[in-house]
Amino acid sequence: MTAQTKAEAAKNAAEAAAEAANDSKLDAQEAQRLAEAAQKAAETANKEAAEARDTAADAQKAAESASEAAKAFADLAEASRKAAEAAQEVAEAAQKAAEKARDEAAALLKKAQEEADAKLAQAEKALQDAQKMQQQLEELIQKEQFKAQKPVIAKAKSAKKKTAKITWKQVEGADGYVVEYALKVGFKGAKSVTVKKGSAISATLKKLKSKKSYYVRIKAYKTVGGEKVYTSYSAKKKVRIK
Numbered sequence: 001m002t003a004q005t006k007a008e009a010a011k012n013a014a015e016a017a018a019e020a021a022n023d024s025k026l027d028a029q030e031a032q033r034l035a036e037a038a039q040k041a042a043e044t045a046n047k048e049a050a051e052a053r054d055t056a057a058d059a060q061k062a063a064e065s066a067s068e069a070a071k072a073f074a075d076l077a078e079a080s081r082k083a084a085e086a087a088q089e090v091a092e093a094a095q096k097a098a099e100k101a102r103d104e105a106a107a108l109l110k111k112a113q114e115e116a117d118a119k120l121a122q123a124e125k126a127l128q129d130a131q132k133m134q135q136q137l138e139e140l141i142q143k144e145q146f147k148a149q150k151p152v153i154a155k156a157k158s159a160k161k162k163t164a165k166i167t168w169k170q171v172e173g174a175d176g177y178v179v180e181y182a183l184k185v186g187f188k189g190a191k192s193v194t195v196k197k198g199s200a201i202s203a204t205l206k207k208l209k210s211k212k213s214y215y216v217r218i219k220a221y222k223t224v225g226g227e228k229v230y231t232s233y234s235a236k237k238k239v240r241i242k
Contacts, residue, residue: 139225146173146222149231154201156216156237164214164239167202171220171231174198180233181205181216187236198222208241 001009155167166179175198182190195203198220208214217236221228 136225142173142222142224143227143229146220146224146229147231149220151177151218151220151231151234153216153218153234153237156239158208158239158241161242162206162208162210164205164208164216164241165202166205166216166218166237166239168218168234170199170201173222174220174231175222176200177203177218177220178230179203179205179216179218181208181214183209183212183214185215185236187215187217210241213238213240 149171151171152169153166154169156164157167158164164181168177171177176194176196177200178192178194180187180190180192182188193203193205205214205216215236215238217233219233220231223229
């Protein structure tokens with residue numbers, strides 16, 4: 001090989017080495033660039049990891065707060081439930097108390113009504129008794145006043161055979177009269193005629209014995225309280241029968 005050839009070969013080798021060096025430089029620069037990019041990516045990743053950690057911590061705190069809030073809510077719900085149960089018990093107790101009070105009031109009202117009815121019945125009975133006593137008293141007075149009257153025979157005359165007409169003064173309040181007649185002065189074996197008219201003032205006796213003398217007297221009667229009350233007899237009259 002000639003020197004020229006060796007020089008060209010050396011030159012070519014030097015150029016190849018220069019290219020290789022240049023390529024190595026470029027590779028080194030690319031590697032540097034990639035390293036810097038990787039560094040930046042690593043920094044970004046570290047930053048994102050830190051942010052993720054912060055976010056995770058915040059999430060943890062939020063979860064803890066939520067847990068505490070949930071627990072507080074559960075406690076509140078339990079307290080509310082207990083309060084509701086207590087309120088229900090109070091309401092039931094109040095209802096029972098109200099029912100008891102209503103029953104007691106109804107019982108008291110019934111008792112008061114019964115007592116009032118009993119007192120009213122007693123008052124009505126007392127009034128009826130008083131009215132009855134008053135009526136009895138009035139009837140007694142009427143009886144005594146009526147019994148105290150004494151009829152008066154105005155005339156006793158025989159105008160026809162076997163008859164005699166007896167005339168008297170009307171007795172106030174009388175319902176009728178009883179005319180009694182007998183042959184004996186003591187009225188032994190006497191007979192009587194009842195005149196059922198308070199306004200009557202005379203009666204005719206029939207089927208008497210002729211030529212005989214009869215004794216005649218009258219009494220008035222009045223019905224008071226279902227009882228027939230009589231006056232005393234009048235003074236007797238003597239009549240001679242034709």
